[in-house]
Amino acid sequence: MAENSDNKKVTNDEIDLLDLFRRMGRTFSRWGGTLSRGILISIVFMLRKWVYLTFSIILGIGLSYFLKYTSEGLYSSDMIISSNAVSTSDLIIYVNKLHTFCRDNNKPAIATALCTEQGKIEMIKDIQAYWIIDKNKDNIPDYIDFSNNHNVYDTINVRMQDRLAITVKTTSPTELNGIRDGIFRYINGNKFFEEQNKIRIAQIDEMLSRLNYDINQLDSLQKIKYFEETKNRIPEKGGQMIFLQEQKTQLIYDDIYTLYTQKQSFDRQKEIFPDIITLLSDFTSPLKPKNSASYYGKVIIPLFFGVCLIILILIHNRKKLHEVYNKY
Numbered sequence: 001m002a003e004n005s006d007n008k009k010v011t012n013d014e015i016d017l018l019d020l021f022r023r024m025g026r027t028f029s030r031w032g033g034t035l036s037r038g039i040l041i042s043i044v045f046m047l048r049k050w051v052y053l054t055f056s057i058i059l060g061i062g063l064s065y066f067l068k069y070t071s072e073g074l075y076s077s078d079m080i081i082s083s084n085a086v087s088t089s090d091l092i093i094y095v096n097k098l099h100t101f102c103r104d105n106n107k108p109a110i111a112t113a114l115c116t117e118q119g120k121i122e123m124i125k126d127i128q129a130y131w132i133i134d135k136n137k138d139n140i141p142d143y144i145d146f147s148n149n150h151n152v153y154d155t156i157n158v159r160m161q162d163r164l165a166i167t168v169k170t171t172s173p174t175e176l177n178g179i180r181d182g183i184f185r186y187i188n189g190n191k192f193f194e195e196q197n198k199i200r201i202a203q204i205d206e207m208l209s210r211l212n213y214d215i216n217q218l219d220s221l222q223k224i225k226y227f228e229e230t231k232n233r234i235p236e237k238g239g240q241m242i243f244l245q246e247q248k249t250q251l252i253y254d255d256i257y258t259l260y261t262q263k264q265s266f267d268r269q270k271e272i273f274p275d276i277i278t279l280l281s282d283f284t285s286p287l288k289p290k291n292s293a294s295y296y297g298k299v300i301i302p303l304f305f306g307v308c309l310i311i312l313i314l315i316h317n318r319k320k321l322h323e324v325y326n327k328y
Contacts, residue, residue: 049312056308060301064293067300073289074125075173078144079180080132080281082163084273085197088131091277092164094190095129095183102126114182124179126169131159163280169290176283184277193276201274204266211263218256 046053083091101109102125111121133150135142135157142157144165150157168179187193272278314321 045313045316046309052308052312053305056304057301060304061293061297063304064297064300067296068291068293071291072171074169074171074291075286076167076169076290077173077176077283077286078165078167078281079279079283080141080163080165082273082278082280083276084269084278085200085276086193088159088161088164091187091193092129092131094187094193095127095164095166098127098183098186099129113186114179115185116178116182120175120178123170123172123175124168125171126167127179127183128167130165130167132163132165134158134160168283173285176285180279180283184279188276190276197276201270204270208263208266208270211259211266215256215259215263218259 098110098113100106101113107118107121110116110124111118114121130148131145131150132141133143133145134140137156137158139160141160141163144167145159146167150159152159166183168176168183170176170179
């Protein structure tokens with residue numbers, strides 16, 4: 001009896017599971033049918049109203065070209081700098097104060113920060129700093145994170161900690177060099193950054209002094225050991241030498257080369273990166289303005305098309321909407 005009950009229970013479970021799959025299949029089938037029917041109705045509806053929809057697209061294109069020719073040209077360019085004295089995050093936060101000034105249209109604050117004439121400030125539309133992303137951690141910059149949506153928990157694609165990008169938008173690309181100089185004055189004028197850089201250079205000098213001392217000491221030791229080892233060589237007939245002591249001079253070479261490598265690294269930092277920041281890639285003069293017809297069209301055309309479609313749907317269903325309105 002117990003075995004029959006178990007078999008019956010298993011059979012019922014199998015039937016219930018099959019019934020569940022059949023119900024799921026019917027549900028998905030209904031959803032697919034409804035979706036297909038909705039797509040078909042939408043296509044037929046748009047084909048019937050193609051004149052109005054086409055007119056909305058033409059109107060959007062026309063407005064895009066109108067804005068292109070009536071708006072002042074907006075040019076955008078990027079420069080890459082290295083942060084030598086402070087962390088890249090601190091430098092990005094500091095530079096983005098200029099972005100806040102531009103967003104608030106605070107022209108006097110921008111003029112004061114960049115030490116630039118008020119007339120030239122009118123041409124600056126935005127200044128903003130961004131992280132540079134290194135994909136696969138190969139220490140090669142891959143792209144600029146303009147959207148600021150990089151996942152900080154991503155351990156494969158990481159933010160580069162030794163450089164950043166600064167984007168400038170201006171109505172006069174010929175002023176990019178002046179804007180770059182103003183940004184450099186703004187950063188180099190920060191007292192905290194200046195003190196940090198002085199400390200960094202002083203520490204480099206101390207390390208170079210110590211490395212030079214250690215290299216001289218090892219060099220002297222190498223000469224002494226070479227002299228001692230040479231004395232212990234006894235000439236034999238035939239011009240061959242017998243070594244009474246193992247040569248240990250070669251053991252010092254690795255230490256000396258290691259110290260020289262460290263010294264070269266510090267020399268490079270002092271000579272190539274002596275300032276708070278270093279320009280790695282300068283602004284390039286853009287050939288075309290950023291606000292072209294396509295710049296406006298990618299927003300205006302879908303907007304006009306969508307609004308026109310919604311209006312047509314409301315007009316087509318006005319009777320049902322009126323009934324619902326009267327009912328409630």
